[in-house]
Amino acid sequence: MAERIALHTVRGFFILVCAGIGLYCADQFGAEQEELQWLLGACAVAVVVVVVEIFTSRGEASTLSAVVFGLLLGLVLSSLFQQVNGLILASVGVDVKEDERPLRFMNIVTTALCCYFGVTLLLHTHGRYKILIPFVEFRREVKDRLPALLDTSALIDGRIEQLVAAGIVNCRLLVPRAVLEELHALSDSSDKLKRERGRRGLELLERLRRERQAEIVPSEHRPGEVDAVLLGLTADLGGWIVTTDATLAARGRVQGVQVVNLNEVADGMRLQAAPGERVEVNVLREGEGPQQGVGFLPDGTMVVVENGKASIGRKVEVEITGTIRTSAGRIVFARPAEEKK
Structure with missing residues (x-):
């Protein structure tokens, strides 16, 4: 119960943070009258993220760790590429000192793309390599x-x-x-x-x-x-x-x-019954052949008892005469021990 309350608290806090990010984006990129749209959009994205997190919470540990390390890889790569974004904009005649919005936009796009490719790369390969928490171990499955x-x-x-x-x-x-x-x-x-x-x-x-x-x-x-x-x-x-x-x-x-x-x-895994061995069997029902009775060993092996029809409902000692194997398992044939001369 305490863990569930903590999860709901974290999710609610995440939605509030996303709402704040939406207001910040509205202040930086939108008009004052567009604040509501930015706020609702950010909250919608947060809800989608929470729903995805709920549905993936039962995923395998290696899959979840692949996502986490994929995001970390994406963030590292995006920090490297962001250093180049300013040079790219300058080469096409954009002065980022006068207007930083194009640079911010490119940085956001770069981060999103790097995180996407980082996560998908590790998701595609985590079946062939082990990814463990709290450390990463890349090696082929034996x-x-x-x-x-x-x-x-x-x-x-x-x-x-x-x-x-x-x-x-x-x-x-x-x-x-x-x-x-x-x-x-x-x-x-x-x-x-x-x-x-x-x-x-x-x-x-x-x-x-x-x-x-x-x-x-x-x-x-x-x-x-x-x-x-x-x-x-x-x-x-x-x-x-x-x-x-x-x-x-x-x-x-x-x-x-x-x-x-x-x-x-x-x-x-069943006990092997050899011809000549004697066991006790509960004869439960009539067999397919004349005068046959059918019982079962403690491990579930079927025993067909010749002349066992008269012993239905009783436990009798039988002597095993042979066994056969079928697609459904092993069948033991036996006769009442008292018949042996």
């Missing part, structure tokens, strides 16, 4: 810190948040705008399941952005071709994709793009 691009399925899945919290994924997380628009489309769907999935993905993205762990990056939007946009953007940035979509993962590998499938990661 390969193990390449950005990870999240697709729609990864945001809906939600496990990426746990990986970030555990420190397993500690690189920049980027979400292309095409993915954001696809989440919005899902959240506005008439289908209840799709609507819930879309809203869950948007809520996760908002949490990651609030913690400054993810940022939205511009991307072209071609309806129905989000995967192609994601693959192209990843190739341009030299990053890697996080997804649960097996089709996208296969396309990425064919195109030489590094893809991490969260389902494969989770499958690799």
Whole structure:
């Protein structure tokens, strides 16, 4: 609360300062009857600046520092060029001693241009070089810190948040705008399941952005071709994709793009069940085959129990007979241990 009050106070003071600058400009450059126009114009500019500051306050630290150092660079360059403005005016026959207004105008224009180019230069390059506060460190990103691009399925899945919290994924997380628009489309769907999935993905993205762990990056939007946009953007940035979509993962590998499938990661972290091993399983429902029952290991692995239909609703000891891997994960086959002769 105290921080918010301080921010509002600083913003209000900034608007008052801009109003004073407007009155000063009216006194120097305008007629007395134009004071109101100058005042309103300066206040309008101040309000625009405050609005821009509010919308960029959630930006990434490197982006904000790029703006700050870009402005400083622009001010330094403008102070150098302003020394030349007087010589330029003198060369075209303008006597700045009699009328200083042309020189002031050129100085203002020079400062604005230098600040603009300073900020845009660092914004264009801060992705390739690190810019840190309170000092500037220019060096290329190392390969193990390449950005990870999240697709729609990864945001809906939600496990990426746990990986970030555990420190397993500690690189920049980027979400292309095409993915954001696809989440919005899902959240506005008439289908209840799709609507819930879309809203869950948007809520996760908002949490990651609030913690400054993810940022939205511009991307072209071609309806129905989000995967192609994601693959192209990843190739341009030299990053890697996080997804649960097996089709996208296969396309990425064919195109030489590094893809991490969260389902494969989770499958690799599960306990390995070897044939002949005995485990206890809660048989929850009937299987697809005759007399089959289906249960799950504590890590979520599906277990298909032969002749387990009679044990539905009970915990039984089973002996593992084999496992298979599918695009959705690993399936374990077993039979009741009491059947073994």
